[in-house]
Amino acid sequence: METHKKTNGLRTFLENFWFLSVAIVALVTSQALEFFKNLSGTPWICFLTASFTLMIFGGGLITCAKLPVYRSGRFFTFGLKSVPKNLQRFYRLGWCVFLFGVFLALGLLLSKP
Numbered sequence: 001m002e003t004h005k006k007t008n009g010l011r012t013f014l015e016n017f018w019f020l021s022v023a024i025v026a027l028v029t030s031q032a033l034e035f036f037k038n039l040s041g042t043p044w045i046c047f048l049t050a051s052f053t054l055m056i057f058g059g060g061l062i063t064c065a066k067l068p069v070y071r072s073g074r075f076f077t078f079g080l081k082s083v084p085k086n087l088q089r090f091y092r093l094g095w096c097v098f099l100f101g102v103f104l105a106l107g108l109l110l111s112k113p
Contacts, residue, residue, distance in 0.1 A: 036107040044111055051104040058098025065091035 014021065039047065065087040069077055083091045 032107070033110065036110040037112070039108070039111040044108065047104060047108055051101045051108065054097050054101030054104065058094045058096070058101060061090050061094030061097065063094075065094060 065083050068084055068087070069082055074082070080088055080091060
């Protein structure tokens with residue numbers, strides 16, 4: 001079944017290499033979980049600082065992208081369509097940075113006290 005003009009892209013890749021993809025994701029996930037389980041001391045504090053910095057920076061990017069919306073009096077708008085076109089890139093980047101900080105903080109919950 002042809003879904004694109006020149007290539008089937010991701011669908012063809014997953015049909016042929018799904019097991020390899022699952023194995024690589026499982027290996028990377030287990031290594032990350034093991035890293036966070038053994039984290040303590042000064043590196044833990046550094047990761048905590050990085051996590052909060054990322055969350056604050058991401059929140060700042062989101063706020064900067066939403067400022068024109070707030071100035072127009074619309075306070076309860078959600079999603080990418082509420083942001084002006086020229087600021088949508090900052091909105092997406094802000095959410096990516098913020099969520100990376102959240103996942104880093106959640107990983108720190110796995111560590112030893």
